[in-house]
Amino acid sequence: MYEMRKISKAFGDKRVIRDFDIAITPGSHQALLGPSGCGKTTLLKIASGLTKADSGMHTFPGKGSISWVFQESRLLPWLNVRENLEYILPQTLGRADRTGLIDSLLEMMDLSGHGSHFPRELSGGMARRIALARALAPEAEVIFLDEPFTGLNPELRWKIAEKTFDYCRKRSKTVLWVTHDEGLAADFSDDIHHFGLRH
C-alpha cells in the first residue's frame, strides 16, 4: 500500500492540509476532488516529494519511479514534440523501441503527424495531450496528474481519459489525479476523495 498518514501543511499562517490520511492499493486510480484552493496540488506535491509536509508520513515511491502532469504543460520550448518525448525516455531504450513508443503515444493522443511541431505551434489542448504522453512514456510506478484534461472539449476529454486510464491499468500504474469533473472522476477512478476544508 502507498500511504499518507496525518499529513499537515501550512504556508505561513495559512493551514492548507490538516491530518490528511489516505491508503492506496498499488495499481489503482484515485481521484481528488475539491474546491479551488483547498490544497489538492499541494497534496500531490507532498506525495511526490516536491514539497515537504510540516508533519506526517508517506510511503509513496520517490524520484525515478514517478511522473507528473502539472497544471501548466511545461513542454521544453526549444524542442519539438517528438524531442520533448525523447528527452524523458531512458538512454537504455534502443532507437527502434523509442521510435515505436513515441509513435504509439502520439497516435493514442490523436496527434500523429504533429511530431515535428514546436510547443508554440500547439493549442493548449494539444500541449496538454503531449504533457500526458510525456508522463506515460517512462516506466513510472506512480503518476500524478493535476487537472490533466483541461483545455479539451468534452468528447475529446472522455476519449483521451479512457485511453490514458486504460494504458495505466494495463501497466499497473498507480494514478493519483486531481479533477474538477465529477463525471470523469466517477467513470475512471477506483475511489474518489472529496478533499476539502476539513483537511
Ligand SMILES: Nc1ncnc2c1ncn2[C@@H]1O[C@H](COP(=O)(O)OP(=O)(O)OP(=O)(O)O)[C@@H](O)[C@H]1O
Ligand atoms: N508555495 C506556496 N506558497 C504560499 N502559498 C501557497 C503555495 N502553494 C500553495 N499555496 C496556497 O495554498 C492553498 C492551496 O493551494 P493548491 O494549489 O494546493 O490548491 P488546489 O486545491 O490545487 O487549487 P486549484 O483547484 O485552484 O488548483 C492556496 O490558498 C494557495 O494560495
